[in-house]
Amino acid sequence: MAEIAVSFVLDQLFPLLRDKARTLQGAHKEFEDVKDELESICAFLKDADTRAAKDNNALDDDGIKSWVRQLREAAFQIEDLVDEYLIYQQQWPSHSGIAASLCKAASLIKNLKRRHRLASDAQDIKSRVCGIKERSERYGFHCSSRESHSAKSHDTRMASLFMEEAEVVGVEAARDELIGWLVEGTTDRTVISVVGMGGLGKTTLAKKVYDDTNVIANFECRAWITVSQSYTIEGLLRNMLDQFYKERREAPVPAAVDLSRMDQESLIEEVRSYLQQKRYVVVFDDIWNVNFWGQIEFAVYDNKKGSRVMITTRSMNVAEFCKRSAFVNLHNLRPLSQEKSWELFCKKAFRFDLDGRCPEELADISFEIVKKCKGLPLAIMAIGGLLSTKEKKAIQWRKLSENLSLEFEKNPHLSGITKILALSYDDLPYNLKACFLYFGLYPEDYLVNSERLIWQWIAEGFVKHEKGKTLEQVAEQYLTELIHRSLVQASIEVDGKVESCQVHDLFRDLIVRNMEDLSFARFVTKEDQSPIVGITRRLAIANSPDDFIGSLSSSTRSLHVFRVEELSETFLKSIVKKCRLLRVLNFRDAPLGQVPENLGKLLHLRYLSLRNTDIRTLPKSIGKLQNLETLDLRQTRVREIPKEINKLKKLRHLIAYHLNFKVDFRMSWDWEKGVQMNGAVGSLTSLQTLCLVKANHGGVQLLSELGKLNQLRSLALSHMKREYGSVLHVSIREMHHLETLEITAIDENEVIDFPLVSSVPQLQHLRLRGKLEKLPDGIQQLWYLVRLSLSYSKLGDDPLEVLQDMPNLMHLLMYDAAYEGKSLHFREKRFLKLNELTLKNLYGLNSILIDKGSLPNLKRVKLENIPQMKKVPFGIRHLVNLEDLYFVDMQNELVESIDPIGGQQHWIIEHVPIVYVRHKVGPKNFRFSTRPLHNNGIAALLKCFGECELSIFSEFSSLTKAHEISK
Structure with missing residues (x-):
């Protein structure tokens, strides 16, 4: 939307005008006027953007859409001018002496010319913006609140309310759970929340529950209220009273009481009076406003008769808000399984012919279509319904499948889906719109690491400062908000943090259309034949980059390459020459062997990823990148960081290491390569992440310098010596925000020895790789x-004695001779929060004792290559919440004993939902064959994979995120 572009410009102009008033001189007044005009225009943007997006608008591209485009381009022009000026400021000589004076004199002439040009350009923009504002009056724009979307979704919602039982698939378990919550349980009023993305069938599910005979019999009065985005509390309360009277066939409200004239307070009193002695159930369908519960809670008050309130919403925040004054049962509605998706599709596509069965010649293409729907019932039903009207010919169905994205946009049978999904996008504030659109820069089905995404958002300027929080913490809030709004699907780590995320394919189609229409970004693939026309702010290339050299310009803010086969020298030179204002440069996984020497000319660059490339050195010009915030050198051949990097005062994240996948990690200590840091690293005072640094290069001096980095959140050191312990202890005492610490000794016989608790009481993640005479004091x-x-670690005493009472420990990994004893004992009522346990390559261990009442929250156990263990731990039968159990490279005697056919110990693990066995096969270190024992429906899925890659590095999901490399 133009709202996004203009708001970004205003965000830049405010600090510029505040901080640079003196140096802007003649241009300052022009920028002030432009700012004022843009602020006044912003009040009309929602109305303009909404009307521009409407289909069949009388004012077409020559009208409203043209006006919005002009405003957006003017905003881009202002942003470019500001950034150009900031480059000019950075290049102003700052040295002293005679030579510097001569240089300054020469620069003064250029300075005057540049200021004159700046003032002239600002005047031109001012005139252009004023003209745009005048033209807005021609279209009658006005400052309006968000448009009501209830009309747009009326047809689909109506269909959900009156869907036949035969068309409802895959909700049986959810329906039974919700009915149980309604009719059973506490006598206190309870809120039952059904949360999920648009199109998942929340309304359909709730209506089936609401109409269930058991529910009807358990409540004295009921009401179904459709809320949507446009509502008044007064209207909802009047509707509720009308339904109560209608449901009980009671006389209408006495003539003396006119509901239409009652205010909100009177209506609340009327509802409370009616419900005082009745067990009631009220459903509020499609709630968007997070404050809704606060507006309605006093009407549906707690009469201690087991009354229930059910809400459906796309926002987790709406559901969570109810907890402030009510018991809440939350059902997070998930997409349909592949099996149920297929069943629903066949019911719709072949309902009136072929008895609901898919003919063999259409099976493959039908399955492809169903897969593209990703379990979204709304999409499955719409496409199935459309195909039911088509001839049953594979060639026609394949054409539709290949152009499904276009069909969703143009086909009237499917366009309603896009409108339903677009409601969630339209409801976002402008800064979250930009963050959401950014997912369009990644390929379809791409799992984005959350840290990577957050760092790029920050580099783009999407994240606003909030008092008392880092930009990363604010960005995490943004991502959480998108997840809670059911717009982003996430993989969550044991500690609740988002590990990776992605968007549903249908949302991605919506994103791609919007970001291209708004000149926000373009994602180009091999299939894209048409050239890029006009301004494109961000460019992602999954094609031959040379084809898009002509599309690079000073307007390009971000450049990403994906799965390209070649990066020519011409293309690399064009980036530095044409993209002077670039902020994000992502070369991850690209065939890149050398970084351009003049990379330092990209003075606005904030994010640079060279991850998994073949580069060996960094140019000295990298020291000129004064705005660089993130430098990602993971899986490169860089072994030494030039001292020039110490000039980068804004650098927040420096990640550089190489993991050698070709060696057997059990035989090679040095499979993990860090980097050498040179010079005064203590000058990098903005650093939050530093990984992986060789401690023996620089030694005591280096570790002492680290003490100046008091903003560090994550630190990883390799080649650590025992003699460095006291210096490291002193330095990390200054790191008051340190959350993750990883220490690797210089060899497997070197002792790691330094106290912990007095240094890092706030530590959340700790990885120690090296000999421990005992567990660190205070752990x-x-x-x-x-x-x-x-x-x-080569510990001789059972470490569980020390670790068992740690109050928040959720993931414990012990591997590669961490413990040399024969037995581990998990005692009763210990490890109360442990969620995951990995024991691996423990060569002396022969038994694991698990007392009843121990590990009550354990969900995943992985036992790998423990050669002395011949029997499955008996205590596993006590782990009632265990969900996943892995046996990897374990003795045949143990594996045979738990086989479901004839295994005498199978009864110990039969309560675990997913159990499977893996054995290493072939010459590769990390290639395993998988055999599921019992898995509640995933056997077919695992058999499809046959042999699978199992990376050992999945165990290191703290700072290094090494497991992500395997993805």
Whole structure:
């Protein structure tokens, strides 16, 4: 939307006018006037954008859409001018001496010329913006609140309310759970929330529950209220009273009482009076406003008769808000399984012919179509319904499948789906719109690491400062908000943090259309033949990059390459020459062997990823990138960081290491390569992430310098020596925000020895790789520690005695000779929060004792290559919440004993939903064959994979995120 572009410009102009008033001189007044005009125009943008987006608008591209485009382009022009001026400021000489004076004199002449041009350009923009504002009056724009979307969704919602039983698929378990919550349980009023993305069938599910005979019999009065985005509390309360009277066939409200004249307070009193002695159930369908419960809670008050309120919403925040004054049962509605998706599709596509069965010649293409719907019932039903009207010919169906994105936009049978999904996008504030649109820069079905995404959002300027929080923390809030609004699907780590995320394919189609229409971004693939026309702010290329050299310009703010086969020198030179204002440059996985020497000319660059490329060195010009915030050198051949990098005062994240997948990690200590840091690294005072640095290069001096980095959140050191312990202890005492610490000794016999609790009481993730004479002093007092990883510790005493009472430990990994004893004992009522347990390459261990009442929250256990263990731990039968159990490279005697056919110990693990066995096969270190024992429906899925890659690095999901490499 133009709202996004203009708001970004205003965000830049405010600090510029505040901080640079003196240096802007003649241009300052012009910029002030432009700012004022843009602020006044912003009041009309929602109305303009809404009307521009309407179909069949009388004012077409020569009208409203043209006006919006002109305003957006003017905003881009202002942003470019501001950024150009900031480059000019950075290049102003700052040295002293005679030579510097001569340089300044020469620069003064250029300075005057540039200021004159700046003032002239600002005047031109001012005139252009004023003209745009005048033209807005011609179209009658006005400052309006968000348009009501209830009319748009009327048809689909009506269909959901009156859907036949035969068309409802895959909701049986959810329906039974919701009915149980309604008719059973506490006598206190309870709110039952059904949460999920648009099109998942929340309304359909709620209506089936509402109309269930058991529900009807258990409540004295009922009401179904459709809320949507446009509502008044007064209207909802009047509707509720009308339904109560109609439901009980009671006389209408006495003539003396006129509901239409009652105010909100009177209506609340009327509802409370009516419900005082009745067990009621009220459904509020399609709630958007997070404050809704606060507006309605006093009407549906708690009469202690087991009354229930059910809400359906796309926003988790709406559901969570109810917890402030009510018991809440929350059902997070999920997409249909592949099996149920297929069943629903066949019911719709072949309902009136072929007895609901898919003919063999259409099976493959039908399955492709169903897969593209990703379990979204609304899409499955719409496409199935459309195909039911088509001839049953594979060639026609394939054409529709290949152009499904276009069909959703143009076909009247499917366009309603897009409108339903668009409601969630339209409801976003402008800064979250930009963050959501950014997902369009990634390929379809691409899992985006959350840290990577957040760092790019920050580099783009999407994230606003909030007092007392880092930009990363604010960005995490943005991502959480998108997840809670059911717009983004996420993989969550044990500590509740988002590990990776993606958007549904249908949402991605919506994103791609919007971001191209708004000149926000373009994602180009091999199939894209048409050239890019006009301004494109951000460009993602999954094609031959040379084809798009002509599309690079000073307007390009971000450049991403994906799965390209070649990067020519011409293309690389064009980036530096044409994209002077670039902020994000993402070369991850690209065939890149060398970084351009003049990379330092990209003075606005904030995010640079060279991850998984073949580069060996960084140019010295990298020291000129004064705005660089993130430098990602993971899986490169860079072994030394030039001292020039210490000039980068804004650098927040420096990640550089190489993992050697070709060696057997059990035989090679040095499979993990860090980098050498040179010079005064203590000058990098903005650093939050530093990984993986060789401690022996620089030694005591380097570790002492680290003490100046008091903003560090994550630190990883390799080649650590025992003699450095006291210096490291002093330095990390200054790191008051440190959350993740990883220490690797210089070799497997070197002892890691330094106290912990007095240094890092706030630590959440700890990984120690090296010999420990004992567990570090104070480790059991790390109250916030969530994840602990130990390897090569060679501990003789059972470490569980020390670790068992850690209050927040959720993930424990012990591997590679971390423990040399024969037995581990998990005692009763210990490890109360542990969620995941990994024991691997423990060569002396022969038994694991698990007392009843221990590990009450354990959900995943992985036992790998423990050669002395011949029997499955008996205590596994006590782990009632265990969900996943892995046996990897374990002894045949143990594996045979748990086989469901004839295994005498199978009864110990038969309560676990997913159990499977893996054995390493072939010459590769990490290739395994998988055999599921019992898995509640996933056997077919695993058999499809046959042999699968199992990366050992999935165990290191703290700072290094090494597991992500395998993805």
